[in-house]
Amino acid sequence: MSDTPATTPSHFIQKIIEQDILDNKNDGRVLTRFPPEPNGYLHIGHAKSICLNFGIAAQFSGGCNLRFDDTNPAKEDVEFVEAIKKDVSWLGFEWQKQSLFTSNYFQPLYDFACVLIKAGKAYVCDLQAEQMREYRGTLTQPGKDSPGRDRTIDENLALFEAMKNGEFGDGERVLRARIDMASPNINLRDPVIYRVKRATHHQTGDQWCIYPMYDFAHCMSDALEGITHSLCTLEFEDHRPLYNWFIENSGVDCHPQQIEFSRLSLEHTVVSKRVLSGLVENGHVSGWDDPRMPTLAGMRRRGYSAAAIRDFCQKIGVTKSDNMVEMAFLESCIREDLQDRALRVMGVLSPLKVTIENFPEGTTEDLIAPNHPQDESMGTRTIPFSRTVYIDQDDFRESANKKYKRLKADNEVRLRYGYVIRCNEVIKDEQGEIIELRCSYDPDTLGVNPVDRKVKGVIHWVSAEHALEAEVRVYDRLFNVANPAAEEDISSVVNPESLISFPNAQLEPGLLNAVAGQGYQFEREGYFCRDITDNDSGKPVFNRTVALRDSWAKIEKKG
């Protein structure tokens, strides 16, 4: 029944469902749902929930609904609806039928509320928010009954209808469940079911001026859709009795089972749409899809593949214990995915001009380089070599000790897939900045070592005349601290060096045809992919997806 590989033991939710199927619960049917609120873009935490819900559906030959939990029109928008659909599809999942909306059920939800009222289990309350808090009591003190609690059924029905008909102002009256003001579980102290809110809804326009609260809308929508297992994060554990109470008291004949699992948190970033939306609004990032954002849109733009993200979600597992994952772990999954499939190329981020004085002017030699040194099947490409090439400024020093294996004045180095060159002269500008190296090449060293001496270093380069000029953006952790969500002022821990731009990078000419999403390894520099748009001056932009190795731990220790 389970098609999970034998090497992956089932997690606790899979075990529960396996047992349910053995017991023929729900006639062996499995239907899950992923219920995002369309108030922002999906982030990596949502990916965990998506992989879980759609993964369970696939494993048990069931289905998974995509349902927009759209009960808060003030914060929601169709832009987010569309972005969420795109991201779920991109991650590789297909939802049942069309996408669904809680707002599709506003009428049945209203009717369920009336069922509760008629059973004496809901009432209209006039307390204002402040008073209601006061009446609710505390963990050590029971709550007090609202004066509305004793209204007659008829009075409640009439008042609720008046709420619906717009006869009250926002916040003036609410509908509450009549449960237990002394319950040790505060969620059961007569929670609000409906509130008055005048806001144009992205799906239902101005049809409604009352909106159901999450705890009521969510379980009833689950029941209406025939969901069998309603998987949610741990903070809803205390809401489970309420989930069950609504289902049991509103006359539906379906009882989905709520099961909680731990949220994913990722170090050095935040997984909360509210906080992410603040970063966008305050201009800390360029948008929801800024490649530094932990959103699926940002990660896609940065070059993370859907397969790598799914692999990450699989590896972190599903448990009930806290799940603070190191960024380095996510990055290792990204690297693992790219190391086999990324084409190798050369790109110089901070170019330094090198003139090879004994190479004839106006000629080009085509050199051959493998697209992947460990995988011949990926083929080869030609790279032009000419009299002027660029190397990286970091790969030259006027003098350095023996450990420095790159180019030094009066020393040699090999150009990757090319010849050995010697630096004969260093040219500087008036400020003393090195602006050019005059070198010579040894024509007998293509693919072979010189016979009489050892040349240890190998550096990357590109031919100046043929190079593609591009902007390269190198990203780092968005926050300086592991747990930015714990900070009072999150702006104060934004890493000012989270984006470093190299505006005049010089890349192998073949990269002109690179498309967004295709991963490349710029040898010695990291994995990169082309951005979805060129920059303002019309240059192509390449984003660094991930460095070749994890260097953060070291930097962090250095402080």
Ligand code: ATP
């Ligand atoms: P946010 O605070 O980012 O808005 P949320 O839980 O309010 O998070 P929803 O749009 O309501 O966001 O979430 C849709 C689904 O994704 C829910 O079932 C929720 O439990 C799940 N989810 C959200 N964040 C995480 C996370 N960090 N880890 C695992 N699941 C998550």
Ligand code: MG
């Ligand atoms: Mg939410």
